[in-house]
Amino acid sequence: xxNRDILKTLGVTKSYDFGRVKALRGVDLKIxxxxxxxxxGPSGSGKTTLLNILGGLxxxxxxxxxxxxxxxxxxxxxxxxxxxxxxxxxxxxxxxLVPVLTALENVELPLEILRHFTSVTRRQAAMCLLKLVGLExxxxxxxxxxxxxxxxxxxxxxxxxxxxxxxxxxxxxxxxDSETGAHIVELMREMRNELGIAFVLxxxxxxxxxxxxxxxxxxxxxxxxxxxxxxxx
Amino acid sequence: MTLLHLAWRNLRRNKRRTLLTSIAxxxxxxxxxxxxxxxxxxxxxxxxxxxxxxxxxxxxFAKGYLDTDFxxxxxxxxxxxxxxxxxxxxxxxxxxxxxxxxxxxxxxxGNELPVKVVGVDPLRDxxxxxxxxAVVDGQSLTSDNSAVLVGDLLAGDMSLAVGDMVTVLVxxxxxxxxxKFLPVSGIIASGHPKVDQFSVFLPLSxxxxxxxxxxSATEIAIQNANIRYADxxxxxxxxxxxxxxxHTWDDLARDFxxxxxxxxxxxxxxxxxxxxxxxxxxxxxxxxxxHERTREIGTLRAMGxxxxxxxxxxxxxxLLIGVISGTFAVIIGSxxxxxxxxxxxxxxxxxxxxxxxxxxxxxxxTIKVSSLIWSxxxxxxxxxxxxxxxxxxxxxxxxxxxxxxxxx
Numbered sequence: 001x002x003n004r005d006i007l008k009t010l011g012v013t014k015s016y017d018f019g020r021v022k023a024l025r026g027v028d029l030k031i032x033x034x035x036x037x038x039x040x041g042p043s044g045s046g047k048t049t050l051l052n053i054l055g056g057l058x059x060x061x062x063x064x065x066x067x068x069x070x071x072x073x074x075x076x077x078x079x080x081x082x083x084x085x086x087x088x089x090x091x092x093x094x095x096x097l098v099p100v101l102t103a104l105e106n107v108e109l110p111l112e113i114l115r116h117f118t119s120v121t122r123r124q125a126a127m128c129l130l131k132l133v134g135l136e137x138x139x140x141x142x143x144x145x146x147x148x149x150x151x152x153x154x155x156x157x158x159x160x161x162x163x164x165x166x167x168x169x170x171x172x173x174x175x176x177d178s179e180t181g182a183h184i185v186e187l188m189r190e191m192r193n194e195l196g197i198a199f200v201l202x203x204x205x206x207x208x209x210x211x212x213x214x215x216x217x218x219x220x221x222x223x224x225x226x227x228x229x230x231x232x233x
Numbered sequence: 234m235t236l237l238h239l240a241w242r243n244l245r246r247n248k249r250r251t252l253l254t255s256i257a258x259x260x261x262x263x264x265x266x267x268x269x270x271x272x273x274x275x276x277x278x279x280x281x282x283x284x285x286x287x288x289x290x291x292x293x294f295a296k297g298y299l300d301t302d303f304x305x306x307x308x309x310x311x312x313x314x315x316x317x318x319x320x321x322x323x324x325x326x327x328x329x330x331x332x333x334x335x336x337x338x339x340x341x342x343g344n345e346l347p348v349k350v351v352g353v354d355p356l357r358d359x360x361x362x363x364x365x366x367a368v369v370d371g372q373s374l375t376s377d378n379s380a381v382l383v384g385d386l387l388a389g390d391m392s393l394a395v396g397d398m399v400t401v402l403v404x405x406x407x408x409x410x411x412x413k414f415l416p417v418s419g420i421i422a423s424g425h426p427k428v429d430q431f432s433v434f435l436p437l438s439x440x441x442x443x444x445x446x447x448x449s450a451t452e453i454a455i456q457n458a459n460i461r462y463a464d465x466x467x468x469x470x471x472x473x474x475x476x477x478x479x480h481t482w483d484d485l486a487r488d489f490x491x492x493x494x495x496x497x498x499x500x501x502x503x504x505x506x507x508x509x510x511x512x513x514x515x516x517x518x519x520x521x522x523x524h525e526r527t528r529e530i531g532t533l534r535a536m537g538x539x540x541x542x543x544x545x546x547x548x549x550x551x552l553l554i555g556v557i558s559g560t561f562a563v564i565i566g567s568x569x570x571x572x573x574x575x576x577x578x579x580x581x582x583x584x585x586x587x588x589x590x591x592x593x594x595x596x597x598x599t600i601k602v603s604s605l606i607w608s609x610x611x612x613x614x615x616x617x618x619x620x621x622x623x624x625x626x627x628x629x630x631x632x633x634x635x636x637x638x639x640x641x
Binding site for chain 1: 532537
């Protein structure tokens with residue numbers, strides 16, 4: 001694993017309800033380049049809040065969020081949108097595919113807003129990703145014509161198609177049976193190996209944690225341990 | 234997959250709702266097109282009837298004639314025949330004709346009705362008005378034949394036929410009642426209710442003889458090569474013949490034009506209500522779409538779609554509803570207008586009621602291409618405006634909340 005961190009937080013805090021609910025209380029975190037790590041913790045521990053801040057969906061009250069040395073914390077929504085567009089991929093618990101688009105079109109969608117892709121290269125890239133996630137032949141299917149596992153594979157392909165710096169997956173296996181969930185985590189790991197893109201997975205599931213290289217445990221808005229395997233944090 | 238393409242797919246997501254919204258807007262636009270077509274048709278017919286049978290392109294009167302409610306023969310002018318000949322020589326004036334109008338009675342077999350008695354020059358009048366050409370039974374007037382033409386509605390009311398002898402009673406200029414027993418030479422059907430119901434036409438020479446006013450007229454009417462020249466020509470006549478007061482056709486038809494404007498405003502209010510209802514339908518559809526797709530909006534925002542791109546998707550959906558509705562409305566509306574324009578809309582249901590327009594029997598709707606284009610654009614504008622709120626709402630919500638709670 002390379003030493004350089006793709007994502008780093010320094011003293012990140014976030015509170016809601018006019019400061020009454022402190023979701024994050026000074027989170028320091030380092031995600032190395034090409035890492036495959038999980039973020040674990042009980043409900044309300046701040047996992048999702050942290051993931052949102054890491055992904056530029058939300059901004060911290062204080063602290064720094066450095067994605068490839070660029071601080072997201074000081075950016076406005078417009079600037080964060082541009083960062084998300086090019087550098088961050090998301091995978092959601094409920095897959096969140098656009099129901100009116102086919103699998104292929106869903107995967108193409110992130111490239112639509114990246115101006116430098118032609119329609120041909122968009123299509124080629126999407127086909128290629130669908131093949132990589134094992135959905136060759138299902139390109140024309142709509143989400144409601146696919147199983148949960150297949151939909152999550154499309155979501156993985158969609159997150160990867162623009163070759164982001166990092167993919168953030170919020171409980172990616174929570175809506176899948178254990179076998180399918182295991183396959184999805186394995187797929188993401190393969191993709192990391194194949195494409196060299198870092199993955200951060202939030203999860204409750206110990207079996208998912210086992211499959212990642214390191215797990216950050218969160219409790220009461222803080223990382224309660226250093227990463228559970230060497231070389232992290 | 235452009236945003237427009239995505240918007241189109243979204244519309245197809247809930248076909249029934251899109252269809253109902255589009256139908257509501259289409260009906261509103263068809264109502265707009267048909268209403269404009271009817272008003273255009275009736276306005277055109279009315280103006281044509283006014284020009285052909287009443288006001289010509291312009292008229293000259295003795296000063297004060299128009300300011301008096303019942304001018305009678307107190308406001309006539311002399312030398313009308315020579316003036317008509319002179320006017321015909323003026324550039325762009327194609328014809329001029331004097332008329333002598335007075336109130337009188339038409340009496341036939343014990344029935345008597347008040348009428349407007351109009352003395353016309355049988356030769357010149359044809360070049361300015363269409364009255365003498367509107368004979369549907371019998372013969373028109375000639376200079377050497379003392380007879381009357383009556384409107385078909387008047388003839389029906391009095392059970393008159395060609396060849397019947399009627400008494401025309403007028404009050405002469407000195408004030409004496411002067412009856413004349415004349416044959417009905419023809420029945421006219423002009424399409425102008427006041428002409429067909431209340432007017433009796435006879436040769437100018439006969440009218441002058443009855444009024445005891447040789448070489449006089451109450452008005453002189455002109456016809457020009459083009460209606461657009463009317464203003465210029467009347468201006469010229471005002472300075473050349475200041476002893477008369479001159480008015481253009483639109484000046485003389487101002488009551489009708491004001492009435493038509495009022496009707497248009499009334500129709501505009503009704504159409505605005507239709508448009509408002511259609512807009513509420515579109516706005517409701519778009520609001521529901523935003524509500525249902527909140528999590529999807531959050532996902533797109535997370536992927537890097539900007540607020541404006543999200544807003545555009547909903548604006549495009551509104552645009553597409555507007556385009557679809559506008560297209561159908563233009564096709565159906567113009568087809569309806571074309572069919573009604575050929576067959577007409579019968580006014581029989583109104584019976585003898587005065588509908589305020591100088592038309593009778595039927596209205597023939599007509600619509601300009603520009604009006605169709607305007608209606609199409611109006612439909613799109615309504616739809617876009619109605620989508621605006623939903624688009625703003627979709628674009629402005631918090632990404633995290635949209636993803637987590639499905640609330641914008």
